[in-house]
Amino acid sequence: MAVAEPVTLVLGPALRYVDETTVTVWVETSGPVEISVLGRSARTFAAEGHHYAIVVVDGLPPGSDLEYSVHLNATKVWPEPGDARPAPRVRTLSRDRDLELVFGSCRDDRSVTEQAPLPGPGVDALEALSVALQAGERPLPDLMLLLGDQIYADYHHESGIVDALHRTIGAKPRAEARTFDEYASIYRRSWGQADIRWLMATVPSAMILDDHEVRDNWNVSATWRREVTALPEWREQITGAGMAYWLYQHAGNLSPAALREEGIWRALTASPAGVEQLRQFSLSLDEEAEGDGRYRLGYQRDLGRSRLVVLDTRSSRVLEKGSRSMFSEPEWAIVEAGLRGDCEHLLVATSVPLLLHRSQHDAEAWNEAMCEGTLGSWVARRSERIRRSGNLDQWAAFQTSFRRMVRVLGEVASGQRGSPPTTVLVLSGDVHHAYVAPLTFRSSAPVRSPVVQLVSSPFRNRLSARVRWWLRFAGSRPARLAARLLARSAGVPDPPADWSVTTGPLFGNFVGSVTLEPTKARVRLDRAEMRGGRPVLDPAHEELLPQGTHEPGE
Ligand SMILES: [Fe+2]
Known part of the structure; x- marks a missing residue:
């Protein structure tokens, strides 16, 4: 038998x-x-x-x-027999102590060999964090915030996970995941690496998706959506990606109380037929729904005395001309209700940064105006190509949403939405470099909380020398002036607030961290390096907020 x-x-x-x-x-x-x-x-x-x-x-x-x-x-x-790593621990939060949160985005788990002939992605910053924590070289953080591109579902042609599925649009055909099994295999490979698995077993995590959880450039524009959703493989791909995202990332974001109320969770745990509800959710990710019934991937968590609001800036975008928005209107209502004071620190997580370098911001705003047809359809078509090839889809490319979010954050910071927090920190990833950018408001109401954009990206990825040069150039005065003139020429109004990048652009692989104390936040950006045969984290930047906040100069 x-x-x-x-x-x-x-x-x-x-x-x-x-x-x-x-x-x-x-x-x-x-x-x-x-x-x-x-x-x-x-x-x-x-x-x-x-x-x-x-x-x-x-x-x-x-x-x-x-x-x-x-x-x-x-x-x-678990732990597995013979594993020399420290035993995993469960640690609950406490209002009586300060809280440390680590964050970042974009972790490409392929080996350097698999990436040949491209330059390798370098040292994995999450692995370096894990090794440092195992060695007791830094205290265990209370939370790990993963801000998108937790997996790269479209780079796996050499790994044997994905069959040769060549995309039919885009300059370079690449194999990408299409079935649920393939997406699940990528999660298993990415999170199954021993030090990453230990880290995830030891530090609680909150996550939100970006494009590579589904497909490169997901929802970058309306024409992208029209072209890709017409492809024969798309329905299977969005179903597989959505199911895998819900199972591997989203369900764990929810509190036990939220899970008990959650329809998909109830269906799945009640019977095997419940998977049909999960499949329907995945297909609904593809609908540009304005209705109240749209499934939400954004969420909030109370973290001791502070609050974390995680925004989904990818799946509920409204992309049609004239009504472009980062969120559908019902999503906006929920997001705005969550952005309020009456907490020690307010953390706003958005995978795509709210604040870019000023010249980048103006260039994206100009591109949006051109794509809207300000100078006619011929320019609009070419601008659309630039938007897609340059990934111009951060908040700056959604000007109406950008202004609305800045206004709401200004209201939080000036005490119009509850007592103002010690800091309002906007945490982002996506752009494969790191920087700090404080925001100053022109409003008449006195602003009491510093509002600061912190970007820590990537955990492990690369940026070409050409893009690095462009990013350095973007910070120069001539670039800022030229981009401002360009945006003005397209009728883009001046931004409603001022900011500048006070630290960065920093290049390499990073882990960001914030320690939340009653009267200040301690901010760190640590760069991963290889030393003595092991990955280490070197301090690249440290500052205190609000005391360390620089005056933005323009
Ligand atoms: Fe990325």
């Missing part, structure tokens, strides 16, 4: 939601099983032959710090 294979842990444990009394633990297993962590347990649910569970470890005292292990059907499977 054949003996059934024992069920094994495929991926995880990953600590996800955390508050003062609760931590959730996400796992993928090879079959149906009961998972136990610290005396709490959960059954797996199935989705397309894969098995997942989230164990809710609740009822813990604030500020708990406990070693844990994972059992499948009462057999201990």
